[in-house]
Amino acid sequence: MKVHAVLAINSGMSEFKKAGFALFLLGFASFSLIYCVQPLLPEFTSSFHIAPSASALALSMTTGFLAFSIMLSSAFSQVLGRRGLMFCSMFLAGLLNIICAISPNWQMLIFSRSIEGFVLGGVPAVAMAWIAEEINPKDLSRTMGLYIAGTAFGGMMGRVGMGLLTEIFSWRVSMAVLGLICLFCALGFIKLLPDSKNFTQRKAMSLSFHLNAWLEHLKNIQLVRIYSIGFLMTSVFVTLFNYVTFRFSSAPYHLSQTQISLIFLSYSFGIVSSSIAGNLADRIGRKPILYFGFILMLVGVCFTLSKSLFYIVLGIAIVTTGFFISHSIASSNVGELARENKGHAASLYLLFYYLGSSIVGSMSGLIWQKQGWDGIVILNVCLIILALIVIAFTQRERVLD
Template identity: 40%
Template structure:
């Protein structure tokens, strides 16, 4: 998840010129002191941020696989229970930009540590929520706290890791996101089947505490962070410049629409599989989230795909794959539904990887804020998808949720077509 500024100083050892230096004297060597794979501290750094990613996404989507049980426990509808997901992702979307600004002033490690501390503390309180309203409020607080992790993690890596190793290091953090999102759902599904959803969330909370403590003990102190000032006017100008860029606006919309599909499908799929004709137990439903592993693979190959087809070609392919998955999922055959989930997951992660990387490529200045805006749009899409997908399911069954997803994919294709026409007219001016 990409976030704060990466423009900190990255070299040491430069020596000022003096008046009596000989013109022929060799210049002192400039040594890059940032870490590389195999170097001191690299493994600790990678493991620490991997665990931060696990904790963040396990907590963020902790209730998603448990929505049918939460609905039964509080005697409410799918659309009402879906707010336990939407509140967390919506709060994260609102707070990711302010958190990126705080990390510029107080440091990446400090903000990530504080964010995880608050989030895991709330996670230990959530199993005792007396009502659905209280649960939604606690989830909103948790999502707001978690915004500090994606807002700071990639900036920390960009400042502390050499450029050639940066993609690998960020890849490990993203892998932690995927593993956390998947394992949290699978674990809670099986635990809830035996002891209920409250015990499942308690177990996940304890695991998140362990990840947060290990993260703080393992993460090396930053050596290249340079504190900035909190200047709202400067931040406001940067944000306005990004939002005035048509290409960036299109990329933000694409990220939000892809996440609308994904959030809607995975919020409602538990209800779909628990009902006839499948009638699967909660543990098996949780195991379905192992499909996330497909997304890890498709995201990692998205770069090569874009290299062959171009960015817009890759987006068309991702949209087509997602559409095919949505249509397969309409079947009453469990095998075809699973095939549909595989295609939806692969298409979503590929599209998300292409869109998010294009944001960093497009923004020549203020990349931290450009990335934070993308994350905001992305999680707004998640929140909207979770809520609207559940509303559509309540109104029209699984077909209603699929219709919502198809509309979102149509939006992605339409925006990409507009981008293709704009590219023919000329380059987008850089703000």
């Protein structure tokens, strides 16, 4: 067993900036690839003659396979190493996005998106584990906030870029271009990210070791509550963005593909808020910041009940800000609450996180078709209230301090 000397990277070291930029590229590439199809759902319904709930599978299948792949990747990274696994995942996902662009039918596109999600499982949990292992605890929230900012930027540019390129060319060209960009991001990542110094590499896979590690984390009620918070926050966020595209493309708005994609510029609020939230959490504690994030989401969701385009977009921006605040705080708590096997703890958090995206994001399509936007809002309000209740219970045990 190979053991590295313990030497945490801190903000005063040159490796800190390189690691931060590498993680930003990682977050950008992975999340732009995952969510690039979200503004294209109406395009898929017309191109492949399918229902809105069926078109949502382009995202739900990706996040569903991603959720379970995350579990495997945390185990494989113990053998293959964190850095190499993240690079291979990014590079292969970029290639698969290009394959999606040339898919001749809906079945082929869904299959390619499913495999892309499975491949991308090598990024999120491993990235969180790398940060928890290699970064000095005093800079943990700050670094995690930078990674989350990269995911926000990727989510924004992937969606906005898809809309703009689709308006000019086609959705096929836009997906191919994004795939090429992410290939270059993978090369930049492997060049910049420092080698692991605090990672204990295993020579062989041990199923019992991994099962026991996951089981121990699931026995930790503090972690389970954080996992449930992750499930609820992404359920709200993905459901909102999945079906607002259909709302804006229909009466009375009839927005173009470019106009709809510009709504995703609200992710810029997530880029800023996730970094600020990390810094504030280091000063005043995580509990109040997490509460604040979910309350913002609740206010934003209620704003979208308005018929005014201005207030709907404002509500989306508020929800986005609250989501990224909550995500950066919750994800940084996982690394701190898990004393051992941090990669396994991170993989469970992201399993719950992406299951929310996959299950609720897909099933809410039925609510959209039967109840319209009011049904989507009611669902999201219930999910946010449930999350606030979970936070209230964790507060009594001072989980988030």
